[in-house]
Amino acid sequence: MVGSLSADVDPSRRLSLRYFNLFRLIVGGLFVVAGREIDLGSYHQFVYNAASFAYLGAVLALGFPDMQRRFGIDRVILVQVVVDVCLLTAIMWASGGYRSGMPVLMMVILAGAGLVAEGRTVLFFAALTTVLVLGENVWRYLKGAQPADFFQVGMACLGFFGIAIVARLLALRAKANASLAAERGQALARQQALNERIIRDMQDGVIVIGTDGRARQANPRACALLGLQSVEGLNLADVDPAFCELFSCGAVDSRLLRLGPAGRLLRCRTVCGEPGSAAADATVIYLTDFEEVQRQMQQVKLAALGRLTASMAHEIRNPLSAVTQAAELLTEEKRTDMQLRLARIINDNARRIERMIRDVLALGRREQAEPEPLELAGYVAELIEALALRSADERAVFAQDIPPGLTLAIDRAHLHQILDNLLTNARRYCSGQPGSVRIRASALPGGRVALHVRDDGPGIDESTRANLFEPFFTTHPKGTGLGLYIARELAEANDATLELGPERPGAHFVLTGDSRA
Template structure:
């Protein structure tokens, strides 16, 4: 397809290739004509010896012109229409002269013009194809008219020439229409290819950016393809098609069960390589090899999203609590303090003390809930436990008016924790308060131990007391909100401590089952973000 923009001709690569093939065809024909005229003049019995020399000279000139056309088509990628027109006109001239030398259209050389016009129709553009057919028609009619002037008029010869002329136009127009259809189909295929490539790029980018893992499995359980998230979740090696069982036996077993039953059950698995708990869903595909898609979701991320929703609801709740409860509590507390100044007997004093104690308890609950609503505001930093823990423990013991030897501190290893400093103060305060409340409150009743964790960058902080420990039936409820075994407790201390740990990327759990309670906080020593 050719277009003109600002007078500059643009010829597509396909047309240039077609033009080169067309000129190569002409060069081959010219070579055969030259070889035949030079070595086998008897191949043209209708030629006289004098005409054989003329034929040789004409074939030589034709060979040189076609060789020049081939060179120009390969080296000079400009003025393609002019190159094609010159080639067609040369062919028309040479073939007409050969027809004349050979004794007219009866020599059979007229059919060569049909091939030339067909090639020009495939390569050329627009109305130039009709121009080429018209030039060939004029040349043939002129040659036959010149022959009729030299000899007697041959009416049948003119009829023969007319049929050839009609054939010239028919071949040229048909070739042009065929070329237009081919060009349109080529353009459509090219556009479809571009669209498909763009869609593939977009789909690939979407799959790569997905927060869920996508794995393509063969029916034999081998991993054919996977996106980056899936390779991260399963700790896959993208360069190999390994068996899924090598990375997750549980997931491979779930795949086998799915292949057997064909259901839509969701499989919950824990991956040994990454330590993550995943939710897997299998889906068949319509591929020729019946591959299976596996969609993997990180339950930790889902729980985090649920936690965010919970925090949003909690934020609205705490706002209402601050307005609806805290102000009346302040009024009640203030009124109680004023009534305490009056001395009306022992019963009056006892009832007033109960009222004020419960007012303070409600105030602590409100304060804890309000603090919990701000747990998503974390500013993590690396806390040096060797410097921070002694100061915090000393400050807490002074505040509670306890001897300095009640809490024993042990430090080893890195002794650094990535944590929000204010959150760390509150978590440690809650853990110390819980431990002291259930301990014997003698020297060494509470032991705080900071040591390295199992991983290289992990740190563990243990708060251990010498109390009776946590009963087996209470262990699974110990971190639930408003669960308490102390009559003056709010039931929010351990719950808030765990929530703050999760907000800082740490884990708080009840460790061990021996006498006394051992609360272990595990966090990172580096990598604060």
């Protein structure tokens, strides 16, 4: 039980007791070795020698850590101080009284006891020392000493209590400060761990760079946005020369830059350390995925547009039906060629408006996807046959290169709509020669499949490529600008991607998804 209590002692208290024992050991050695040289033991040499050796033996016996573990640190301190006071009193008696300087040494002992003892034990030590010193002086007075000695001894005894109390108060204050420092250290550690977690999980990238342009710290999001495994320790100017524009802290506004191997469009904001602070030589760069911001803004716009178009669709379709019916009735009567041409124009534009309304309504009505493994070779062949019903020459425009048995996990109706849009666009812009539209598929690592649709047309210029998948963007005079946007939305609904491929000069689209549902 005592051993377990001793194990819970404050380490700082153990360290103080260790230095206290070292001081006692030095004092005991001086008593034994140099007692005569400093004129100690002049009154009674035998008592002095016995007390000196006893003091040194007590220091050696009680100063080992094993005694603290066996009896408890409080009991060891009590025995040590009592033995010190009693033996120092004996040395003082054998050396001629208080003029030997022993009261001063006793004050040091009481000060050390005040630092390592607990509770009111320090007052007990001061009282014991006072009684022994006064008793020694009374004995001398009875032997013929001067009464005036009592004043100096009394002042020394007052000093015993004063030093003991002050030492104890200092020990309590040091302990309170140590406890407060420990609590604040724990709170700081918790706050630091929380801050690190927040920075690690935040959606923005954070990079801390030094005056040499090297990254000191970076959160995982910054590495992901830049397309790097790690950023710390790298010279950012070597990663991308565009970083040089961010090292200056003069500008307040954020900048839009394409940074790193990923080439993502990022909003970059630079914050410099305040002069005179600990982080004065550090610069913080915040990176925000502007492409994601654009997508979110677009989703908000499309949601509002969907609500607007849904309310307008009914109002447009009713008069549109009446116009279409009137045009059909007009064609049934015997009219001139000009009237027939006008009726045909009315029907064509009515069907175009109907198709536009259907595509706009599809923006806000994405159906739940039901992916299934579709055998691509047979599915694409059937779709091509449906598109080329008019003639055999039309069928020759499409060239298919898909390995048998290769499957793509996607909703059947969604795949039909995606490929119908891609093949219709490819047929519209291709040269019309045999094999001018090529459809091929290949297996990718990780169970993925890539389906490529490419034509030999003029291709897509750089300005058009940036806006190709935006809604209502079209280069065809009769297009709605929703086909590719809806195709990409349907692909994402099936955990697939539809991207513009790198091959040129013709247009090249790649649909990538899992081979199994």
